[in-house]
Amino acid sequence: xxxxxxxxxxxxxxxxxxxxxxxxxxxxxxxxxxxxxxxxxxxxxxxxxxxxxxxxxxxxxxxxxxxxxxxxxxxxxxxxxxxxxxxxxxxxxxxxxxxxxxxxxxxxxxxxxxxxxxxxxxxxxxxxxxxxxxxxxxxxxxxxxxxxxxxxxxxxxxxxxxxxxxxxxxxxxxxxxxxxxxxxxxxxxxxxxxxxxxxxxxxxxxxxxxxxxxxxxxxxxxxxxxxxxxxxxxxxxxxxxxxxxxxxxxxxxxxxxxxxxxxxxxxxxxxxxxxxxxxxxxxxxxxxxxxxxxxxxxxxxxxxxxxxxxxxxxxxxxxxxxxxxxxxxxxxxxxxxxx
Amino acid sequence: xxxxxxxxxxxxxxxxxxxxxxxxxxxxxxxxxxxxxxxxxxxxxxxxxxxxxxxxxxxxxxxxxxxxxxxxxxxxxxxxxxxxxxxxxxxxxxxxxxxxxxxxxxxxxxxxxxxxxxxxxxxxxxxxxxxxxxxxxxxxxxxxxxxxxxxxxxxxxxxxxxxxxxxxxxxxxxxxxxxxxxxxxxxxxxxxxxxxxxxxxxxxxxxxxxxxxxxxxxxxxxxxxxxxxxxxxxxxxxxxxxxxxxxxxxxxxxxxxxxxxxxxxxxxxxxxxxxxxxxxxxxxxxxxxxxxxxxxxxxxxxxxxxxxxxxxxxxxxxxxxxxxxxxxxxxxxxxxxxx
Numbered sequence: 275x276x277x278x279x280x281x282x283x284x285x286x287x288x289x290x291x292x293x294x295x296x297x298x299x300x301x302x303x304x305x306x307x308x309x310x311x312x313x314x315x316x317x318x319x320x321x322x323x324x325x326x327x328x329x330x331x332x333x334x335x336x337x338x339x340x341x342x343x344x345x346x347x348x349x350x351x352x353x354x355x356x357x358x359x360x361x362x363x364x365x366x367x368x369x370x371x372x373x374x375x376x377x378x379x380x381x382x383x384x385x386x387x388x389x390x391x392x393x394x395x396x397x398x399x400x401x402x403x404x405x406x407x408x409x410x411x412x413x414x415x416x417x418x419x420x421x422x423x424x425x426x427x428x429x430x431x432x433x434x435x436x437x438x439x440x441x442x443x444x445x446x447x448x449x450x451x452x453x454x455x456x457x458x459x460x461x462x463x464x465x466x467x468x469x470x471x472x473x474x475x476x477x478x479x480x481x482x483x484x485x486x487x488x489x490x491x492x493x494x495x496x497x498x499x500x501x502x503x504x505x506x507x508x509x510x511x512x513x514x515x516x517x518x519x520x521x522x523x524x525x526x527x528x529x530x531x532x533x534x535x536x537x538x539x540x541x542x543x544x545x546x547x548x549x550x551x552x553x554x555x556x557x558x559x560x561x562x563x564x565x566x567x568x569x570x571x572x573x574x575x576x577x578x579x580x581x582x583x584x585x586x587x588x589x590x591x592x593x594x595x596x597x598x599x600x601x602x603x604x605x606x607x608x609x610x611x612x613x
Numbered sequence: 614x615x616x617x618x619x620x621x622x623x624x625x626x627x628x629x630x631x632x633x634x635x636x637x638x639x640x641x642x643x644x645x646x647x648x649x650x651x652x653x654x655x656x657x658x659x660x661x662x663x664x665x666x667x668x669x670x671x672x673x674x675x676x677x678x679x680x681x682x683x684x685x686x687x688x689x690x691x692x693x694x695x696x697x698x699x700x701x702x703x704x705x706x707x708x709x710x711x712x713x714x715x716x717x718x719x720x721x722x723x724x725x726x727x728x729x730x731x732x733x734x735x736x737x738x739x740x741x742x743x744x745x746x747x748x749x750x751x752x753x754x755x756x757x758x759x760x761x762x763x764x765x766x767x768x769x770x771x772x773x774x775x776x777x778x779x780x781x782x783x784x785x786x787x788x789x790x791x792x793x794x795x796x797x798x799x800x801x802x803x804x805x806x807x808x809x810x811x812x813x814x815x816x817x818x819x820x821x822x823x824x825x826x827x828x829x830x831x832x833x834x835x836x837x838x839x840x841x842x843x844x845x846x847x848x849x850x851x852x853x854x855x856x857x858x859x860x861x862x863x864x865x866x867x868x869x870x871x872x873x874x875x876x877x878x879x880x881x882x883x884x885x886x887x888x889x890x891x892x893x894x895x896x897x898x899x900x901x902x903x904x905x906x907x908x909x910x911x912x913x914x915x916x917x918x919x920x921x922x923x924x925x926x927x928x929x930x931x932x933x934x935x936x937x938x939x940x941x942x943x944x945x946x947x948x949x950x951x952x
Contacts, residue, residue: 341729341733349697349698349711349713350697351694352694355688355689355690355694356689358688358689359688359689371722371725372688372715373682373714373730374688374714375713376711386710390680394734533896534898534899556895557895557896558896559873560872
């Protein structure tokens with residue numbers, strides 16, 4: 275319940291007789307500040323007890339147990355749970371508690387939750403945005419507590435954002451399959467109106483083109499929004515004439531469904547394609563599934579650090595952080611091509 | 614944002630000139646109310662627009678977007694995510710939004726989160742309690758919004774609670790293994806100070822005794838608090854002289870670790886015991902893991918219904934709901950005994 279009385283950066287700026295921007299430049303060791311001004315701001319900050327690393331404590335002004343809100347898109351998905359876990363651990367050192375709510379990919383629910391959390395005076399807000407219009411968040415960017423977007427950028431506003439390196443991850447998957455002799459590669463992906471699905475699909479077509487490989491439309495199946503739909507789409511794709519020799523599945527739910535389809539096919543004595551999944555899965559090590567992995571908790575840690583930095587200095591320009599991917603070979607992506 | 618102005622049950626009682634308890638009896642069709650009183654209360658309720666099925670709306674009094682808080686023990690565990698998912702869907706119909714926070718099994722964090730959520734005027738609170746002393750919650754039971762405990766009861770207070778049928782689930786696992794010829798069965802479980810671990814261990818020894826089977830201490834390994842510890846403990850148990858021919862693992866993390874230990878042992882050409890895990894796992898169908906399963910979302914739905922019912926009628930006695938288990942045979946628990 276630590277209420278903290280350390281001065282804000284604004285108080286330091288006021289006491290030193292400089293603008294907030296100048297005070298921020300000094301505390302962030304940025305250039306374009308006269309040495310004399312720099313010394314004065316530092317001296318005032320020291321006298322007042324301002325500490326840049328106590329950015330966290332600043333968030334606390336006005337509340338007793340400072341809460342940070344996280345609006346996820348799907349509470350039951352391991353992906354968001356892992357982001358929340360990383361975020362919570364990163365916030366803990368600064369005395370903040372994370373609370374999480376799920377929009378269930380419904381833009382109206384996302385907006386209601388965001389507003390309810392702001393009314394409850396959260397110290398910062400992290401949103402995995404759903405839908406196509408996020409102008410309602412623009413007001414918060416200007417007037418509310420720090421706002422950070424994760425996994426997908428928000429349309430129409432310019433805010434701190436953490437995304438996965440979708441392009442790099444898809445390229446790693448395609449390069450890996452091509453290196454194992456595959457030239458006929460299919461993609462099973464989510465609805466095209468979802469930003470992540472769209473990004474990964476574009477990256478797939480681009481990466482294939484770089485290997486001089488064209489992808490017939492029938493090898494790209496979208497609309498795999500849950501594991502059951504993915505299982506059905508993979509089965510259809512493999513039963514159609516001239517199926518691809520390898521598959522990229524564009525998220526963890528789709529990979530789970532594809533694994534079930536391949537399992538059934540293998541049990542029936544059929545050929546199964548090579549498979550690389552985007553996103554790691556629990557127990558994928560035991561199932562021998564090759565995936566494009568990344569540190570999910572790192573997305574949460576980056577979001578926490580962006581929020582704390584902005585709380586300490588609201589004048590920072592919007593920043594984009596990208597979390598790197600790596601290919602983890604476990605067997606399913608290393609079948610040689612049959613062709 | 615629906616603010617609702619329907620009268621509370623208390624307002625109905627006041628207008629009818631009866632006690633809250635009597636009004637509650639009438640609205641719940643319970644006995645021991647004079648016919649004339651019953652008619653008067655019903656008539657007043659109708660005139661005022663009171664509707665028992667609008668219990669949900671009552672929760673909303675005083676807040677704009679009514680939030681229900683859920684303090685879990687481990688945000689990254691699929692178990693709690695599934696409970697939250699069930700709870701959220703059950704609350705949605707009544708216009709409530711769920712927010713979730715994690716105590717990370719730290720009693721001090723649990724208490725801070727609980728207090729922070731109450732300060733933010735949540736309409737109800739659901740807690741998966743950690744630690745051994747929950748007297749601080751007793752005040753909330755008497756004076757706060759509806760409080761529901763899930764997965765574990767809270768020590769020292771009498772509140773609405775939803776638990777899994779731990780005893781029945783363990784018995785199903787033991788009966789299944791005994792039916793497949795096993796008489797030497799080991800248990801790998803979490804720390805003994807955790808309520809669920811303790812319950813399942815007692816149930817195990819009891820179920821074995823009912824089959825006239827004694828379990829040597831060395832076949833019960835506790836302290837498996839994460840998958841890595843479980844993997845180590847299972848490996849040690851199987852490498853010791855005279856290992857059991859079958860194992861029961863007492864939760865999903867322990868089962869994941871045990872599966873890795875068995876996988877390594879099988880790869881090295883060693884014998885592997887039969888295995889039944891308590892809790893289902895994602896992709897367990899593909900791994901052929903026999904488990905004691907239950908509807909995790911049902912725990913959340915039951916918690917939501919207990920909270921909504923208590924909001925409608927604070928005079929209800931504390932209730933205990935138990936979620937049933939079922940054995941799902943997928944291969945790992947159906948090895949015949951080697952003995």
